[in-house]
């Protein structure tokens with residue numbers, strides 16, 4: 001935390017993609033909220049290759065406000081990359097990531113800061129209800145979080161969003177991560193540290209539509225999954241074990257019933273049935289083989305991700 005003689009520096013990272021209509025409004029609200037606090041401020045807008053008026057509006061905002069730093073990506077790389085670019089440029093004692101579409105309430109920023117001053121290294125905004133968000137999107141996100149838990153990724157509160165604050169220590173660890181297929185919040189979750197949560201209700205979008213298409217969301221969910229859990233890789237292995245076991249049971253049944261006891265139940269097990277059992281057995285063996293491969297692939301994947309082995313807090 002900042003020394004008491006010098007006010008701390010708060011960085012705010014805002015990824016934006018084609019937000020021309022709401023941006024001026026957003027910045028005004030942010031400015032109003034930040035006023036009256038003694039903190040030093042750094043506001044980083046990352047223009048994620050917008051092809052509307054956004055760049056011009058951002059330039060105007062930056063020209064009239066010396067706290068604002070503007071990064072322009074050469075094309076649309078996606079929110080995760082844009083956020084990462086902003087985080088890499090942040091130098092604050094604490095950094096807040098917030099959407100530029102007005103959905104994350106700027107009024108909560110002081111509350112995030114308070115929790116951080118109380119000692120939380122990561123303060124996570126948790127979306128409790130979302131007015132006017134499609135049923136599919138809500139159900140999808142619930143499914144995502146519950147399956148993460150089923151697949152053995154603990155400690156992720158359902159509804160966690162990108163709206164979060166991280167301490168400069170967490171930021172400096174984040175900057176060391178090199179993997180390319182990334183989901184920013186999953187990486188921050190992975191980093192650990194003391195967390196605190198703030199519930200919020202997302203504002204409806206004032207302008208435009210969410211630029212995250214269904215396809216992008218599915219990709220994001222998959223990415224989050226794959227980077228946090230190896231369960232999808234191991235799935236066929238487990239299935240193989242199960243199927244092989246099944247074929248064992250079936251063949252024991254067949255042998256005992258037909259050949260040893262002479263078909264007392266009158267099941268009349270045919271050669272085709274025996275063949276079926278053998279196929280089941282072979283499929284099981286094949287899937288187990290895939291599962292074994294998956295174990296090695298998973299190892300290669302972790303090596304390639306090149307995450308630090310551990311993170312020292314103190």
Ligand code: UDP
Pocket residue numbers: 014015016017018019048076077078079082098099100101103209210211212
């Ligand atoms: N965004 C971005 N690049 C993209 C898509 C979105 O930087 O390719 C920004 C967008 O401008 C907004 C934030 O990321 O500030 C959240 O995007 P959106 O509102 O589309 O997503 P949702 O609210 O559904 O999470």
Ligand code: MG
Pocket residue numbers: 099101103205210
């Ligand atoms: Mg949004």
